[in-house]
Amino acid sequence: MAEARVGDLLVGDVGGTNCRFGIVRPGDLQASAIETMKDDRFAAFEDAVAAYLEMTGARPERAVVAVAGPVRDAAASLTNRAWTIDAAALARRFGLGAVELVNDFVAQAASLPHLPPDALRRIGGPEPRPDAAKAAVGPGTGLGVAALLRAGGEWLPVPSEGGHVELAAVNDREAAAFAQIRRARGRVSAEHVLSGPGLARLHQALHGGAELPAAQVSERAAQQDPAALETVRIFLSILARFSGDVALTFGAGAVYFCGGVLPKLIGFVDPEAFRSGFEAKGPHAEMMRETATLLVTSPVAGLIGCAALARQA
Known part of the structure; x- marks a missing residue:
């Protein structure tokens, strides 16, 4: 079970089939407490986040979530699933100081210099x-x-x-x-x-x-x-x-x-x-x-x- 630590970052990668989550410590790039969940289990993305946090006991301070779809005005709709993800709503529900939504392939591209x-x-x-x-x-x-x-x-x-x-x-x-x-x-x-x-x-x-x-x-x-x-x-x-x-x-x-x-x-x-x-x-x-x-x-x-x-x- 992940401990609550100052500055912990929730990272998420949300596709049309699976969600993957992890927790990253300040200064790190590698996530721990990684879990992959089938989208079909959840009516909405927030339900998947809630299940992950309950499963791991993590209490992150902020989040960056990669979404398989275009991001506009801090909100996104998945291209291949009827989910809408709103950064402000996520911050309110889970007590996060900041939530950033990015296109999933922006995140993939950003990873490239850091892959072993x-x-x-x-x-x-x-x-x-x-x-x-x-x-x-x-x-x-x-x-x-x-x-x-x-x-x-x-x-x-x-x-x-x-x-x-x-x-x-x-x-x-x-x-x-x-x-x-x-x-x-x-x-x-x-x-x-x-x-x-x-x-x-x-x-x-x-x-x-x-x-x-x-x-x-x-x-x-x-x-x-x-x-x-x-x-x-x-x-x-x-x-x-x-x-x-x-x-x-x-x-x-x-x-x-x-x-x-x-x-x-x-x-x-x-x-x-x-x-x-x-x-x-x-x-x-x-x-x-x-x-x-x-x-x-x-x-x-x-x-x-x-x-x-x-x-x-």
């Missing part, structure tokens, strides 16, 4: 340059995108809703699948394809039949099912190209893959093929060859990012 080497796995390409701009791309329940830029000796996170940009097909097979997704969704955003639900949607568009959950698509691919293997291969090809576009957009020297989908598919990644798609940017191919691609394997990167943002405040 064993929390990163390089996907081909070069080692990252320490002071180069960084981009975070995360297929999960949705698709998060953010950047971290160096300015005046400080790391500055840049929020983005880049996961909702339009996605382009590059061959007839993709074009046919995208046409089906467009008829069903009205448009083809990157998130419509490059997410857990997107993997399921892509498989159905490519192969018909009932929509399989993403977990079943990856399980069938692991069993060498040809249809599932094709879906995963096309998904990874699109992800490589999209992440290259993100690197160009932010002038990033490295792209870090976060979220829950790619770790489950990493065994299918051919680094050479992935880098080929990532680097295929015409006149900027040489610059792309110097841009690193890495998988973030730490499940608590978002909490580290929240602590880093609190330290900068």
Whole structure:
């Protein structure tokens, strides 16, 4: 059970499927008393916070919470869940001196300089340059995108809703699948394809039949099912190209893959093929060859990012 200590910080990482919480001591970045909770257990986010505090006995003085959705006027609505989170309401209910809400991928981006080497796995390409701009791309329940830029000796996170940009097909097979997704969704955003639900949607568009959950698509691919293997291969090809576009957009020297989908598919990644798609940017191919691609394997990167943002405040 966590003790109440002066200056304790509650950190939270709230996605469309899970909430993760921890407590950070003053001056630290690593959280203790980490708990992960299924969103479906709670009618509202405040109920999840209350359950965590009761479970751990923690009595933090302030909070930084990363939310899977845009933050405006100290409030946020989750993109993939009917939750509204209000900083002032959280402060009142739990007696917190200050509550800061940030986009979840702002927190992911803020964590990147502070991750230990064993929390990163390089996907081909070069080692990252320490002071180069960084981009975070995360297929999960949705698709998060953010950047971290160096300015005046400080790391500055840049929020983005880049996961909702339009996605382009590059061959007839993709074009046919995208046409089906467009008829069903009205448009083809990157998130419509490059997410857990997107993997399921892509498989159905490519192969018909009932929509399989993403977990079943990856399980069938692991069993060498040809249809599932094709879906995963096309998904990874699109992800490589999209992440290259993100690197160009932010002038990033490295792209870090976060979220829950790619770790489950990493065994299918051919680094050479992935880098080929990532680097295929015409006149900027040489610059792309110097841009690193890495998988973030730490499940608590978002909490580290929240602590880093609190330290900068």
